Amino acid sequence: MSDSPTRRHFLASSAASATGFGMFNILGARTSRAMVAPLSALKTPVVGLIGAGGMGRANTNVFMDHKVPVAAVCDVDASHAGAAADEIEKKQGKRPEIYKDFRKLLERQDLDAVIIGTPDHWHALPCIHAAEAKKDMYLEKPISHDIHEARTMAAACAQHGRVVQVGTWQRSTADFVAALDYVRSGKLGRIVMARAWKTDEANVGKGQVQDPPKELDYDFWVGPAEFVPYKGNNCHYNWRWFWNTAAGMTGDWGVHMIDIALLGLGKGGDDVALPLEAYNDGGKFAFPDDDRTTPDTQLAVLKYPNAVLQWETNRRPIDGEHDNGTQFIAENGNTVTVWRGGWSIKTKDNQDIEKPANPEGMNGLNAHVRNFLDCVENRQQPRSNIASMAKTTIVCHLINASYLAGGPVRFNPEKLDIEGEAGKTTLAYRRNYRAPWTLPSYA
Ligand SMILES: NC(=O)c1ccc[n+]([C@@H]2O[C@H](COP(=O)([O-])OP(=O)(O)OC[C@H]3O[C@@H](n4cnc5c(N)ncnc54)[C@H](O)[C@@H]3O)[C@@H](O)[C@H]2O)c1
Structure with missing residues (x-):
């Protein structure tokens, strides 16, 4: 794909009709360009996958259906990372680099976005560090392990101006x-x-x-x-x-x-x-x-x-x-x-x-990923944006x-x-982080 402004204009307008976004406009209608940081350069986004289990791999497959290059895969289970890398290499013809530590993957300057498919207790830190590294995110649901993490993650993504689509693809599904x-x-x-x-x-x-x-x-x-x-x-x-x-x-x-x-x-x-x-x-x-x-x-x-x-x-x-x-x-x-x-x-x-x-074109996960990619390009908030999904x-x-x-x-x-106090001592509200891990503070 070329990086021309013509392509950008076409994508923004075709997204509106292809996804029914413009026509029906019932979800994601309250979008704002001001809330998200601009992309430094106009180009096809390159993504990395963090958490290469069942859903991380399913999501990555759909990104590749949309011709998005997947340059990196991270998993703490080497067998999962290797299997995902095999699948990706077979589909896109180029083997992604494998990482165990998501912080190393996030150091890569060539990645525009990450797919986060880790278990729920491992959403907050990759998300916040990705926001700090100026990556956009396709983040799996529920966004967090608890209420305190959800508030912190939404604040971090807002502060760093990220486009974040949460994996609640029912928001991109015609019946819903x-x-x-x-x-x-x-x-x-x-x-x-x-x-x-x-x-x-x-x-x-x-x-x-x-x-x-x-x-x-x-x-x-x-x-x-x-x-x-x-x-x-x-x-x-x-x-x-x-x-x-x-x-x-x-x-x-x-x-x-x-x-x-x-x-x-x-x-x-x-x-x-x-x-x-x-x-x-x-x-x-x-x-x-x-x-x-x-x-x-x-x-x-x-x-x-x-x-x-x-x-x-x-x-x-x-x-x-x-x-x-x-x-x-x-x-x-x-x-x-x-x-x-x-x-x-x-x-x-x-x-x-x-x-x-x-509505036409609202075919679930595929339309949800398309909506994310369009928003990465046009810097709007996607249907399952993190501010809404945090709630x-x-x-x-x-x-x-x-x-x-x-x-x-x-x-x-x-x-x-x-x-009040009822509920605040439960694990659903806030957890103690096990050292050496700590949750950064955001308003
Ligand atoms: N949107 C949907 O319809 C849908 C469906 C299923 C699962 N999910 C969500 O997807 C996420 C993953 O679920 P799953 O069923 O694929 O789980 P899974 O256990 O199959 O996969 C999780 C993967 O993350 C890896 N991992 C764990 N900690 C890690 C870390 N710190 N860094 C890198 N990799 C790490 C694990 O080794 C594993 O490979 C969950 O949040 C789940 O709720 C969403």
């Missing part, structure tokens, strides 16, 4: 965009309740303390989290079910499905409606005996002045049909329901109401703070912080 457009048009009526859910079948079994595989630097993998021995079932992929490294199903799928509920209750664009209080209950009721520490059964309620939001996870879907979804209930009992694969509008008596056509992430952590505190936790939407 159309359903939200309908809800926010007011056609359904005033929303009095939103419900979000995901079934939970995760059972990690009983692990045995053992030596980690020789390719894995396990101490580095644990990083700023509390050191716990390697057990086989508490590391790759399964870290999501442990409070030490993640936020359970609420941080895993909740951040996708609750995000849609918060956008539907919001004012439009990327605005998410922030609650005044969270309370919930649950436990390890379905699988009491495995090593997982996060609940497999959870029912949370978020309080708003004129509405209520329910988040539910257990083995049975709320609507009895779809293992994930978000539903809006209007004052007249009519509903909009959206899940991965479709959406519906129904009357109180369950009769279908005709749906408007879905959704914080709401998910607020739910978990209430679960861990065992009672209601109040929230101050202006300060984006817990109000």
Whole structure:
């Protein structure tokens, strides 16, 4: 691709039509050039991957579909880094350089952006150091391990003027965009309740303390989290079910499905409606005996002045049909329901109401990556920008703070912080960093 201004103009305008951004403009509409630093030179972005597990590699593959060169790969597990480098070399014809320490990768001047696909407890430091190194980011969800990290990361990215797309690709998926457009048009009526859910079948079994595989630097993998021995079932992929490294199903799928509920209750664009209080209950009721520490059964309620939001996870879907979804209930009992694969509008008596056509080109992950690349080029904020996604992430952590505190936790939407003391001593609020790792301070 050439670096001509003509190409830049074409990309900016074709992005608007190809992604439906200009036509529908319901997400990412409140974008601003002033908030992000300009690129020093106009050129095709070169990216590096930090965290070459399942999602990091899936994302990288899509970047390569968009003809983006991948020059570097970093992972603390040499086998994952090597497998990713093999895949990348096969697809783009050039082998990326391999790193174990993300700080070394970030020293490279030729990288414009990084894809961050590390586990949740390892999002904050690569993100903040990438912002300081003036890299843009495609950062996986949930943005952080806890509320304090989310606030710090959003502040760091704002201060350094970065373009950051969080991996909540439902914001670039036609069914979700159309359903939200309908809800926010007011056609359904005033929303009095939103419900979000995901079934939970995760059972990690009983692990045995053992030596980690020789390719894995396990101490580095644990990083700023509390050191716990390697057990086989508490590391790759399964870290999501442990409070030490993640936020359970609420941080895993909740951040996708609750995000849609918060956008539907919001004012439009990327605005998410922030609650005044969270309370919930649950436990390890379905699988009491495995090593997982996060609940497999959870029912949370978020309080708003004129509405209520329910988040539910257990083995049975709320609507009895779809293992994930978000539903809006209007004052007249009519509903909009959206899940991965479709959406519906129904009357109180369950009769279908005709749906408007879905937007063109909103094909999920592919459109989400395209939106990021266009924003890197035109210096606008992407649909899942970090300022907006920090709020959704914080709401998910607020739910978990209430679960861990065992009672209601109040929230101050202006300060984006817990109000009062309840919830503040939980891991969902803030963790102690294990030396030598420290979290930098940002306002
Ligand atoms: N957007 C989505 O739909 C979606 C889907 C799945 C996962 N995710 C997110 O993607 C992220 C990764 O999830 P996953 O399932 O791929 O996990 P994974 O365990 O398969 O991969 C994580 C990789 O990061 C590596 N890693 C850990 N610490 C590192 C460090 N300090 N530096 C470099 N590499 C490090 C691990 O060795 C591993 O290879 C998570 O945040 C998860 O929530 C998003």
